[in-house]
Amino acid sequence: MPLEKATALVIRNTDWSETSRISTLWTRELGKVRCLAKGGRRLKSNFESALDLLTACSIVLLRKTSGSLDLLTEAQVLERFTQLRNDLSALYAAYYVAELLGDWTEDYDPHPALFDEALATLRTLGQPGVACGPRLARFELVLLRELGYAPALAQCASCERPVAGSSPPGHGLAFSAAGGGVICSACQGQHGDRRPLTHEAWQALQTLNEAGDGWKSIEDPAVRATVRQVLNDYVTYSMGRRPRLLPYLGS
Amino acid sequence: MPTAILPMDAAPVGAIARLMHELGKLPGIGPKSAERLTHYLLASDVEQVHALADALHAIKDKVHPCRQCFNLTEGDLCKLCADPRRDASTLCVVEQPRDLASIERAGSFRGLYHVLGGRLAPLENVGPENLTIDALLRRVHQGGVKEVIMATNPTLEGDGTALYLSNLLADSGVKITRLARGVPSGSVLEFANNQMLADALEGRRAF
Ligand SMILES: [Zn+2]
Ligand SMILES: [Zn+2]
Numbered sequence: 001m002p003l004e005k006a007t008a009l010v011i012r013n014t015d016w017s018e019t020s021r022i023s024t025l026w027t028r029e030l031g032k033v034r035c036l037a038k039g040g041r042r043l044k045s046n047f048e049s050a051l052d053l054l055t056a057c058s059i060v061l062l063r064k065t066s067g068s069l070d071l072l073t074e075a076q077v078l079e080r081f082t083q084l085r086n087d088l089s090a091l092y093a094a095y096y097v098a099e100l101l102g103d104w105t106e107d108y109d110p111h112p113a114l115f116d117e118a119l120a121t122l123r124t125l126g127q128p129g130v131a132c133g134p135r136l137a138r139f140e141l142v143l144l145r146e147l148g149y150a151p152a153l154a155q156c157a158s159c160e161r162p163v164a165g166s167s168p169p170g171h172g173l174a175f176s177a178a179g180g181g182v183i184c185s186a187c188q189g190q191h192g193d194r195r196p197l198t199h200e201a202w203q204a205l206q207t208l209n210e211a212g213d214g215w216k217s218i219e220d221p222a223v224r225a226t227v228r229q230v231l232n233d234y235v236t237y238s239m240g241r242r243p244r245l246l247p248y249l250g251s
Numbered sequence: 252m253p254t255a256i257l258p259m260d261a262a263p264v265g266a267i268a269r270l271m272h273e274l275g276k277l278p279g280i281g282p283k284s285a286e287r288l289t290h291y292l293l294a295s296d297v298e299q300v301h302a303l304a305d306a307l308h309a310i311k312d313k314v315h316p317c318r319q320c321f322n323l324t325e326g327d328l329c330k331l332c333a334d335p336r337r338d339a340s341t342l343c344v345v346e347q348p349r350d351l352a353s354i355e356r357a358g359s360f361r362g363l364y365h366v367l368g369g370r371l372a373p374l375e376n377v378g379p380e381n382l383t384i385d386a387l388l389r390r391v392h393q394g395g396v397k398e399v400i401m402a403t404n405p406t407l408e409g410d411g412t413a414l415y416l417s418n419l420l421a422d423s424g425v426k427i428t429r430l431a432r433g434v435p436s437g438s439v440l441e442f443a444n445n446q447m448l449a450d451a452l453e454g455r456r457a458f
Contacts, residue, residue: 012374017278017279018278018279049444049446052406052407053374053406053407053408054407055407077445077446080446084407084411085407085410085411085414086414087414088411088414088415088418091407091411091414092373095373095374098374099374102374244373244374244376245373245374248373
């Protein structure tokens, strides 16, 4: 049975026995793995405190065949996001990152770019001057793209005509989760779940979707609130259920 | 003649098998130990076995949460809440009765406790309504409390719970503190893990 090394983020812990736990780890190399950590509930175990929720650690695991749990043999802390312990909205945003990674990805389906984005998000949330809403929205758009659910933003999700040239700019735009993205004014009759989208909110969604630090420029509270609503609708629709953490999130 | 070991999911048959099955559900008790305990009890005096059975009944029939602090008790108030020598102006907030027991064993705290019954864990659907948070707020707002010590576990969820509570109590006028963390007394730095040392440095205080 092969030993594998990986870089992991702890996204869930379940008590298994008095001293052991099952940890769900989201790894850069292997994707999501669930493994048994014997002695993982003891403070002085060789896992130290590497298995606390949302800790990044380097791990060694023994992969089991035929459906039994993998066995964690080593875990060492790489990075802890201590600022989350001082900011409740950042903490809830971070829990939401863990929920999406844990509940929306398959075992052993790696997405290194998503792993890197998750760690970058956790590093940033709760830092002085960082707005949790736009930072989290940026993470969600990367996740949606990685999992194959990227919403249509530059063109109408229905007729596929570019929406940038509509006149006046952004006039009559809407967003439909079931429709798959932005809907132009001509196509809106077909989409009962549509939500009106201002020109500014539409631009913000595109900025969030682009690589880089564009999310930092989204400051208008009304735009942030619309972005949150649109993503709530779209993530819930695409994932097939309403994430548990949504009621806790600010915009 | 070796006795067959009952698989955990098989329906137990007969009194002996039933006891082995029940004992086997306890933490740290495997099928072998369950079998050994069962045979020990079979060979014991009837008084001893009845005393054990009575004790088992009693923990479920008589023990319930303290009306004030939610520690486990057989009375209306637990013996700590009922003790007039305890300092009612200091409340120590813990997750579970076993955490309270650990602090009591250390023997240096003279105040009262509040047992939350867990920690906030939105990922596991544990919200404020599942803990004794309303009762804690009522205790604090009734007056007489000067300090609330957050002694939740130093995990992310434990710290998050302490943060949530300290936000709720921010306007109450009481002093809010939390346990220090770092290198345990009597240990040596060489054997402290990285996190203990980092915590100890961060929590350093003036001589
Ligand atoms: Zn269209
Ligand atoms: Zn009490």
